[in-house]
Amino acid sequence: MTAPSTPLPWFPAAEAPGGRPARARAGGGLDRLVLDPAAVSLAGPRGQDQDAGYAGPGLLVVADGVGGNRGGATAARLAVAEVTRRAAAARADGTEAGPDAGLAGALAAADAAVRAAAADPALAGMATTCTAAVLARDGRVVVAHVGDSRALLLRAGVLTRLTTDHSLVQALVASGDLTPEEAAVSPMRSVLLRALGGSADPGPADLIAVAAEPGDRLLLCSDGLSGVVPAGTLQRVLGAERRPAAAAARLVMAALAAGTRDDVTVVVADVAPAGWSGSPGEVLVGSAADIPDD
Numbered sequence: 001m002t003a004p005s006t007p008l009p010w011f012p013a014a015e016a017p018g019g020r021p022a023r024a025r026a027g028g029g030l031d032r033l034v035l036d037p038a039a040v041s042l043a044g045p046r047g048q049d050q051d052a053g054y055a056g057p058g059l060l061v062v063a064d065g066v067g068g069n070r071g072g073a074t075a076a077r078l079a080v081a082e083v084t085r086r087a088a089a090a091r092a093d094g095t096e097a098g099p100d101a102g103l104a105g106a107l108a109a110a111d112a113a114v115r116a117a118a119a120d121p122a123l124a125g126m127a128t129t130c131t132a133a134v135l136a137r138d139g140r141v142v143v144a145h146v147g148d149s150r151a152l153l154l155r156a157g158v159l160t161r162l163t164t165d166h167s168l169v170q171a172l173v174a175s176g177d178l179t180p181e182e183a184a185v186s187p188m189r190s191v192l193l194r195a196l197g198g199s200a201d202p203g204p205a206d207l208i209a210v211a212a213e214p215g216d217r218l219l220l221c222s223d224g225l226s227g228v229v230p231a232g233t234l235q236r237v238l239g240a241e242r243r244p245a246a247a248a249a250r251l252v253m254a255a256l257a258a259g260t261r262d263d264v265t266v267v268v269a270d271v272a273p274a275g276w277s278g279s280p281g282e283v284l285v286g287s288a289a290d291i292p293d294d
Contacts, residue, residue, distance in 0.1 A: 033212055035060065035135050037269035038245035040252050041286035044224060044263045051222045051265035052076035052128075052288035056281070059087050060133045060267045062149045064222040065287065066195070067126030073287035075114045075128035075197050080288040082110040083132050099136035100207050103144040107132065107196065107205040111146075114197030127198030130205075131163060131220055135271070141212045144205040147195050149265075150226050152234065153210060154217040159235035162208045166194035189227070216271040217244070224264035225255045244268040 037055035050072030054061040063079040065072030086106035107130055118126050129147025136142050143151045148165040164170065168191040169183040183189060194202040217238055226234075233254055241247035248268045255264045265286050 032274055033135060033139060033214065033271055034058065034274045035218070035269040036244060036272040037267060037283065038243070038248045039265070039267045039283045039285045040248045041265040041289075042224075042252055042256075042263065043286075045261055046263075048073055049263050049265075049286045050076055051224070051263040051286040052080040053220075053265045053267050053283075053285040054080050054084050054288055055267045055269060055283045055285075056084075058135045059084060060218065060220050060269055061087075061130070062132075062220040062222055062265050062267055063128045063130045063196075063288075064147065064149050064224075064263070064265070065126065065128040066192075067123070067197075071118075071123045071126030072128070073290070074117060074123055075126040077287040077290060078113045078117055079107075079110040079128045079130045079196055080284070082113045083107060083130065087132060087134050099134055099138070099140070099142045100209065103132060103134050103142055104205045104207055107144050107146055111196040111202055118197055125198065127192075127195040129192070129222070130196050133218060133220060133269075135212060136209075139212055140209045141216075141218065141271070143208040145208070146202050146205050147192055148226075149220065149222050151208070152219040152221075154219070154235065154238045155213065155215075157235075157239050159231060159238065161231070162210070163206065166202075166206075167192055212271045214271055214273060217247070218267075218269045218271070219251075220267040221251070222263060222265040224260045224262035225251055225266055227262065228258040228260045229254045238268070244270055 034057045039053045039055040041051050041053050043049035050065040052063045061080050061083050063076035065076030083106045129149040131145045131149040131151050133143045143162050145163040148167045151162040153160050169186050169189045172178040173183050237250045248266045251266045252264050
């Protein structure tokens, strides 16, 4: 599902067009910070979007389903629905461990939901990636991650990748058996080692946390973007556009220009002061926006 990049996540600040100024001087905590998000999803050549995404003032989610058109779309939609339902409680938990454990639990519940639905023979074997980020009450951005959909952070014009792909080629790059350049064109680049649903237990989600700062910009995306658009281009686009919606749209266009053959889902969110009026509220995209047949 993806062509992983180099495991070293930092890129020189000189590549960025100068970054974006913080909108306000604010301390940490949910009472002072909010996510100002945008989301776009575009179906690839298969015609049905098997990605799903959610963007809200305190939560971001991207899932990339596999298992045939119906199965992949269903798995991604179920994962996003379960994570958004459970993560609201995690975000409201002000204890130090609450958001972390709650978000990890949300992905575990999503795994269970996908596996239960796969009892339908028409959905057997379906699975999905899932990457979610929550703005916790203590002012941290907490990311939970299974698969190869990515979370990245742009701060002061510098882009860092927060997640590590759970893919075969990423493991081979980490072990020194493949170079990043070889991994990018490897016929094994679509092989996942961990996913929600499917035949193997994914284990607990990876958890990553960073202290949020006003002016931070977050990107969550499926490999329809990250598999074809270089990190330097991601950094330049994220740094150049003032509004999340414009950045998301430009990133999708960059994926199309690069010849992506997959569904593309992009969620971009700025860390902004509470009360910021630019946010559209909650947005569902891809299969998450579909009404289930049942």
